[in-house]
Amino acid sequence: MADISKEEIIHIAKLAMLHLTDAEIDRYTQDMQEILSYAEMINQLDTSNIDETIGAAEQKNVFRKDEVVAFENRDILLQNAPTQEEGMFQIPKVIN
Numbered sequence: 001m002a003d004i005s006k007e008e009i010i011h012i013a014k015l016a017m018l019h020l021t022d023a024e025i026d027r028y029t030q031d032m033q034e035i036l037s038y039a040e041m042i043n044q045l046d047t048s049n050i051d052e053t054i055g056a057a058e059q060k061n062v063f064r065k066d067e068v069v070a071f072e073n074r075d076i077l078l079q080n081a082p083t084q085e086e087g088m089f090q091i092p093k094v095i096n
Helices: 006-015 022-043 074-078
Strands: none
Touching (some): 006 022
16 A cells, blocks of 8 residues: 655645645645545455446436526626626636
């Protein structure tokens, strides 16, 4: 079984642009180790006599027609916006 190190948790947090405290790093290291241990236990199960299944049910998605609908009162929608600009929601930049 592969162990996960604190350095790997720090690396993953850096990739996700998360700032973790030492206590969080310790907790996530332990949590990730438990997840990996569970996955290893599942990998050891004998599934040679189990039939493959794609889904539990043979149901299909019911798609609706995609139609553009004009909304008459934009001000009602924009009252939920923390900030707005030129009649649109203004959001913070999410990509560096």
